[in-house]
Amino acid sequence: MQSLSRFLPASLSRDLPASFVVFLVALPLCMGIAIASGVPPERGLITGIVGGLVVGLLAGSPLQVSGPAAGLAVIVFEFVRQHGIEMLGPVIVLAGAFQLAAGAVRVGGWFRAISPAVVHGMLAGIGILIVLGQIHVLTDALPQASGFDNLVAIPAAFFDFVSGEGNRAGAVAVGLATIAAMIGWERLRAARLRMVPGALAGVLAGTAVAVVGGLAVKRVAVPEAILSTLSPPGAAEWARLSEPTMIVMALTIAVIASAESLLSAAAVDRMHDGPRTQYDRELGAQGTGNLICGLLGGLPMTGVIVRSSANVQAGAVTRASAVMHGAWILAFLLALPWVLAMVPTAALAGILVVTGWRLIGPHHALHLHERYGLLTAAIWLVTMVTVVVTDLLTGVLVGLALSLLQVVPALRKGRLRIEHAAAPETAGVPELRLSGSATFLQLPHLTEALERTPTGGEVRLATTGLAHIDHTCLEMIGDWASRRAASGTRVAVVGGRGRPHDRLTAAVAAPAKD
Template identity: 80%
Template sequence: MQRFLPLSRETLARDLPASFVVFLVALPLCMGIAIASGVPPERGLITGIIGGLVVGLLAGSPLQVSGPAAGLAVIVFEFVRLHGLGMLGPVLVLAGLLQIAGGLLRVGGWFRAISPAVVHGMLAGIGVLIVLAQLHVLTDAAPKAGGLDNLIAIPRAFFDVMSVDQSGSLAAVAVGLTTIAAMVGWERFRPARLKLLPGALVGVLAGTGLAVLGGLAVKRVEVPDSILGGLALPVAGDWARLAEPTMIVAALTLAVIASAESLLSAAAVDRMHDGPRTAYNRELGAQGAGNILCGLVGGLPMTGVIVRSSANVQAGAATRASTVLHGAWILAFLVALPWVLTLVPTAALAGILVVTGWRLASPAHALHLHARYGLATVGIWLATMVLVVTMDLLTGVLTGLVLSLLQVVPALRKGTLRIENAAASERADVPEVRLSGAATFLQLPHLNAALERTPAGGAVRLSANDLRDIDHTCLEMIGDWASRKAASGTRVEVVGGSGALQDKLAAAVAAPQKD
């Protein structure tokens, strides 16, 4: 047990309070994401429990927190609408098996080769879809089937709310706006001594307080008599449908998107702390095991999630015990206090998701991409986002990947990337990584492996004398590597190269070392 869950008095003193902070962050998000996915809220909580108790023990990223993710809510909503809730379980089991196979085949590192423009474009498109859908939930109405349908229906929803016979809708809007104002206001102006109290929880408490104290007739979370007993294994007929091509494509889509989001989140978590680095293939297998369990008991798709993970790190977590304990807190809440959920208005949870969706869709990502990588990369972000909103997620992501491939075609004519690791010797007074040819996302796993072999401490030199080109995916990864090196006391220096290429490399390396 000590191998999976290292416990000591010193680490537990940090992990125990951190786990409670993560529990407070996860509770409203698990319920809200479930409602946004078109399923009962307890299913999101079940996914949070499995993400803590199971994936937390097995994860390759010790401080990453797993659970239901807003990035998959749109996919699940559409799938449940077309195929029914019963089919989600078998498809999720198949997706989990694909993830475990990917971990065994050691393809985890390749997910880091996905262009940041595609990832941010996908998340921005999902954010827009979440906002458009949850604006209707804010009025106690049901969202439409697609993003464009939700957009077209917004003016009609506005006039419905303002009509004299829709006082219930107006009350729901008041609850939702109160939630949003309390969440955003708390995150901006909260006292330093209460900085660990999450804004999402404050928002839900404010919206719920308004509904309860004001006696407002708004929709509230519906809870079955037996929450855990309401979850059931998929029936035989649902398993038989797994052979249908539509179900195979759905499982593959869930597996790829969930894996990419989890591993990119894990990479971001690595930049937040100085502890053990992520074992990507182990993390991929752990996510697969979690999704299989979620599919068997009726939960939602599982991913590693950056909001809960960053809360975990900021709260001072030292080991994976914090993640495991947060799952135990959710389970204890479900068993002991399920009646509390019936007080929560659905409009309050919609308010949380409007803020979450807005942050996913933030134009700041496009501005960052433009400042560091140019207009063409922003074009990939924009194309991915627009197609996710107007068509579907798979079309948007595939289009983004094709555009990313076309972007690097000119670079491929400048030669294959060659990497040489030179130890400190007569040829190099400090360890040196020499790059030649063109560095694109197609060689990213090999470049990452070479950089990770460099020693910690002292200085490391990155030689670009013979480097002819480098794409934004490799630049982003080099920036992450330089950040980790800086945290361990290693100074990274760029030598050689000329013009814009040297400037890009120097900027990628220098930025994290100034933080």
Template identity: 60%
Template sequence: MSTIETDLAAPPTDPPTTARHRMSLPSVKDVAASFVVFLVALPLCLGIAIASGAPPELGLITGIVGGIVVGFLAGSPLQVSGPAAGLAVIVYDLITKHGLETLGPVLMLAGVLQLGAGLLRWGGWFRGVSPAVVHGMLAGIGALIVLQQFHVLVDDSPLGTGLQNMAAIPGQFLGLTSDGAALQAAIVGVVTILGMVGWEKFKPASLRLVPGALVGVILGILTATAGGLGVKRIDLPSNIFAGVSLPGMDTFGTIADPTIIGLAIAIAFIASAETLLSAAAVDRMQDKVQTQYNRELGAQGVGNFICGVLGALPMTGVIVRSSANVQAGADTRASTIMHGMWLLAFVALLPAVLALVPTAALAGVLVVTGWKLIKFKDVRHLFNNYGILPALIWAATFVLVVTVDLLTGVIVGLALSMIELIPHFRRMRLKIEEQGHGEADHAVTLQGKATVLQVNRVTQLLDRLPARGRLKLDVSKLEFVDHTVSELITEALQRKKRSGLDVRLEGDGPNRHAKLAAAVA
């Protein structure tokens, strides 16, 4: 038996990617999937730009860059990148306080940070961010989007903070009886929401690939047009690239500003965490290819740097578009690249169509999108499987994101996640023994304490496991495993089982590793 003692400081490595996913000619499925993703991405690119307080064309530019550039470089070939609802809140705050012209320098620096992290092979460390923090952050972002977009639903402007938006909602309700324009916009928004939700719930099987967001926006357009409603519409320039100005020397001077540096670090961290969380979800949805996390992180850095140069919005890997890509049967990265080409062709040839879209319809799409981010089943899962502390971490992160700001919520959540380690801080050592590495029969013994402090070693081990054959995992000497590492191992074992690996758990102890046992049952 050989004992694998990887250096604790060594960066996590990436799993191999098959040659067919590096680059290949598009299949018929890729072409079809790319068009489906384009239909999903178009309203979201516009809506997220408006939610961010930016001109709608900037969202389209980010979608094009995310498709064509990041799609070509991505370490997660089936993941789709573009402007993300998860960053809309922080970008809105940035633009409100510092101006739109600040966004370019912030994104350029954030892109450099992401690219550097990818080159330094730090991507695996983001897999060690506590699931309680990540899901609490996303739920908080979802709540902020709903509170913010409620005001756009009535053709008004959102306020600065989540609490301000929440406090103003009753007044908006009361104002509908006296403000005809607000009532008309609300009708369009509600029709969009009902159409989107109803389609997702009752759509015919033969039309399952038609996205609900598209159906909702079309219904919103028809309602506003047929009713002759005087609602706000999307205002796009005839050439979306006409307003792009390359950065001058003054831009590089602002990068040294401590405020710019802080904002760049925040966007880089949140964008990276959301991207790699989405990539992990894409891995769970299909068995065609595994994510190369460091390459994906570097590709996102290149994409965000280019968006900064163009003055566009930040991007992440986005689970809504990515899941549509997988469900539509995409085979290779060609589908992601082509969806960017569809976006470019549409805005170049048919910009007049976008001028028909009411902003209230896009707000309706984002209300549904934000609500989907608030997953209370996540906190129930954490509580049922790991106890009260992870559930409280989720709750604290969620509440602080909504009531204070996103960065405070994440930092406090990360700090609270370390409390789980305090009783086990002495002799925090993990020993990994492997037998039959590279063979059909593989045996792994874990001894000691598996915590987020050893996440790089754990991810290296999981990436080395064979896709097929037999695996014996002995945890009889594993004294403690925190909820972050337990989730990592559980998801990896479930994915390996789907690909054909027969997993047998030995020595699960007195209910200590019930979650791991359930994963291989």
């Protein structure tokens, strides 16, 4: 790092190595997510390139990295199975148009109002579906159409493995070596080797097992000329875009991709002290990226937390890092596509098994139960189960409906009112007086009021008239207080008693974690 700083501008000397780290993380994930989505791996790589070169330039969250997301793999797989890969492009284009429209009318902030219980329940359900599907890919078999079918088929896959059918044992050995190396590297790697991500170490280990052992396992099929894979939709596909099924699918992708991107951006904001996310701009950038991905034949994209956190931890300070990671992927595909053909699909499945397991995150349920009660944790559980047994959109809608039911009693306590004033006992100290009921329905208004408070010194939140506050508002205020504390602002909760006052005091004292 010090040697780079002698020859490069200060920001570029940090962004350049960070971009290479993100590239190393993104490369196996782009391919693995594509295979889990039931499409060729180069389609995931196309989305990674667009996510860097285009969305990286336009993004409202400068340090967020965009690309194909595991959270969309499940619904893309099912859609491709039912309607064919040809229809995926037009649907992604329409989803991007929906996102652009949403950003233009400034609804980006409303995605932050989605209950954390619903978000984490959705991600947990996706994680279960990914693990169930990729267990079969670990044996060089094809995943089934649904999570339930994948679960039922596991005994048969185990029988094939035991009986030695095909080269299932070799594929399993590759997958297990990948998982062990990935987890072991992340726990044991030396400080000098931190540039090598665990996912890449896992793929290298799995590939080495296949090559050294001479195993006849399935490998990634990547065309020598990546540009030859670009396949804009034809007239017949565009004509089908008016079908209700296609419109519903486009809306589903738009809503889920937007929610995941903006929630990821909020998480990235907690990791650094640089510029905060402009949510409507980020939403428009994601829409532009999906428009281009649909036209080029890629996968739908979102902002992705794993690659984004790697970007921040590697020391990135501007959007140049995200842009350059896309350039690294493109350069690698143009110069060394034959290297990818050595990678076993079981190795990529191993990475996704670990990724899916981490998405399940039962600690989120424990956190919700401990801080916000059994009912909030139940929303997480119901959302997760519904996603697994039905589909992603149904699970999210059920979770949102339960969240609305949860706040109905609170609405009778009055609408949230926010007054700006100076604290009477300390002249000049800004004070926000909260009264009524603070629920996720008023989250954008509350967020705007908090962000207008000055930085530095002290800010007071007066809760004398506050009758209720839900966990979505508490999580947001905890995040805001954490960022203000990092900038030298002391946040004090004053003037109230009872449960709302105590819960807000606890949230400010111990801000929520992802």
